[in-house]
Amino acid sequence: MAVLNLGAISPSLILRPKRSRVSAPPRLTSIPVSRFFCSADAQSPQQYPKARVVMNPVIPPLLVQSLGGIGTVALLTASLFLVDPAIAFKGGGPYGTEVTRGQDLSGKDFSGKTLIKQDFKTSILRQANFKGAKLLGASFFDADLTGADLSDADLRGADFSLANVTKANLTNANLEGALTTGNTSFKGSIINGADFTDVPLRDDQREYLCKVADGVNSTTGNATRDTLLCN
Helix, strand or coil, X not given: CCCCXXXXXXXXXXXXXXXXXXXXXXXXXXXEHXXXXXXXXXXXXXXXXXXXXXXXXXXXXXXXHHCCXXXXXXXHHHCCECCCHHHHHCCCCCCCCCCCCCCECCCXXXXXXXXXXXXXXXXXXXXXXXXXXXXXXXECCCCECCCCEXXXXXXXXXXXXXXXXXXXXXXXXXXXXXXXXXXCECCCCECCCXXXXXXXXXXXXXXXXXXXXXCECCCCCXXXXXXXXXX
């Protein structure tokens, strides 16, 4: 019986299991975001002086390749923009670019102006003059309209939720479909000829207004008491 002498075999001839080589992960090189905004139609940051921009200053090129190119990256980086909150209140209504939300506009003259869907939320509008103004769909949510002149104003669909409308002049105003939910107060207001058609009023509000209601609206031809559903 032959005996195999392993000692005589060269070590180089012995089969050893091969080790798999693990490639080192590719090194990601950071590329400035500005490099992706070099097309002819790209907007210059100087065109937006009022916007605060908050973004990651670098984007891995591997991400660019995997997401399908520059167009996708531009979409992702756009989500990182943060605009000054004050800008959101500008240009939202026809009153130029001035801010009318959350402001002290006491005594301001808005008479005869077209202010459709203007935003006056939480503003102080004491003794403000809205005589003859077009305020369809305007928001006076939680605003202070104490002593304001709203006579002859078109207030159809306006929002007076939580608003303080005490001692205001609503003579001949058209409030058809206006909102008055919450603790809206008309205490001490003049409502001669005001039209309250389809205005949702609490029982105590309606009872109070019916005590002082009088006149006919010159625009709609409706009697104030009838629009309030007074007995």
